Amino acid sequence: MKTLTVKLTDQLFAEISRAAEARKVAKSEIVRERLAQASPASPSLWIQMADLVIEDEGLPTDLSSNKEYLSGYGANHTN
Numbered sequence: 001m002k003t004l005t006v007k008l009t010d011q012l013f014a015e016i017s018r019a020a021e022a023r024k025v026a027k028s029e030i031v032r033e034r035l036a037q038a039s040p041a042s043p044s045l046w047i048q049m050a051d052l053v054i055e056d057e058g059l060p061t062d063l064s065s066n067k068e069y070l071s072g073y074g075a076n077h078t079n
Contacts, residue, residue: 016034
């Protein structure tokens with residue numbers, strides 16, 4: 001486990017100390033629990049981008065690397 005040093009207000013330190021003493025656990029345990037509650041695990045990038053993924057077996061396998069597919073790309077672009 002890694003160590004992190006933080007500066008807390010006197011009020012927050014006292015609150016954490018009271019909670020730790022009441023539960024008979026280390027202050028660091030209280031801090032870890034509160035951090036875990038404050039930042040729920042976010043969905044993976046794949047899940048976040050699921051609506052952008054094209055799943056089509058009819059697409060060429062070299063679509064991203066074969067320059068032939070880029071011929072004419074941007075030709076109709078106007079400024």
